[in-house]
């Protein structure tokens with residue numbers, strides 16, 4: 001890589017990740033292993049004696065699993081709010097200032113936090129917040145209202161085939177998300193096809209094939225290094241010829257420069273649009289919630305470069321930075337379509353604001 005290019009790329013990498021220096025090779029990440037499929041039948045004789053004898057454990061409900069997934073964010077946000085407000089008989093400006101700090105450190109985002117605090121101040125001015133409990137309730141409602149504002153579930157029945165273009169930098173959980181989506185739509189009885197548009201790394205297509213096998217769907221792929229648009233072209237042709245309802249296209253998360261990214265995205269979109277009317281019907285940006293403010297920078301850059309229409313926030317289960325869901329949706333005015341709360345197929349959930357807020361606050 002030429003000296004000046006390295007310098008430029010390091011700058012861009014720093015902008016995206018907050019890192020001091022860029023790795024030498026673009027955004028290549030060490031490859032992670034596939035999680036074990038859940039739900040594979042296990043024979044009784046394969047289990048340890050203690051488990052065979054044990055009473056069957058009740059499976060946690062979907063809501064309980066969501067709560068468990070958000071436990072760390074609950075600790076970082078709501079438990080701290082509780083400590084601040086517990087038993088508070090009167091709310092004053094100092095209380096709101098401390099609340100502001102908690103919201104910002106939980107990655108709710110500066111803009112959203114300022115909005116929330118202003119709204120709460122106005123309520124306080126109108127004597128609507130008598131005590132700590134009333135303040136917490138008002139905060140919960142205001143966060144819920146902001147999430148609701150841009151919320152819209154992804155409806156894949158409005159076109160056939162419905163084309164989802166999945167974008168995001170490496171390692172955020174793009175491939176895993178595509179696999180989980182494929183599982184979801186197959187379970188709904190839909191015919192699904194995947195296209196391995198990340199031709200930059202051979203491992204990306206292989207990982208996608210693994211997920212495809214598991215979900216029982218075909219994957220269109222070319223040799224490593226091939227033109228992603230050619231894969232997309234073949235994917236579109238095949239999806240139409242086979243009467244598929246959903247085509248999900250993986251893309252490389254390379255971000256040499258914003259201009260390159262825009263050009264690559266434009267080319268892929270042009271090919272899709274020529275083959276299938278209105279495609280891509282959804283441009284889904286995958287962000288790793290655990291990266292907090294870096295996820296915000298990525299959202300900003302991709303929104304400018306790639307006409308993002310929806311967001312997936314992954315890895316909410318491993319982070320206290322779940323406030324990022326509120327920040328991304330509110331500050332970029334984008335619907336959060338799905339959230340990832342674990343590595344298994346069923347851990348990708350359609351995002352429902354009221355359920356999310358309830359699981360976080362209760």
Ligand SMILES: Nc1nc2c(ncn2[C@@H]2O[C@H](COP(=O)(O)OP(=O)(O)OP(=O)(O)O)[C@@H](O)[C@H]2O)c(=O)[nH]1
Pocket residue numbers: 029030031032033035168169170171172173174175176177204207314315316317318339340341342343347
């Ligand atoms: N805990 C948890 N792990 C997740 C979630 N989503 C993805 N992962 C894990 O994150 C890691 C990266 O996921 P990938 O799907 O490989 O990420 P990618 O963006 O496609 O990255 P490349 O395949 O390297 O391009 C894998 O180990 C996944 O199992 C989630 O919601 N929760």
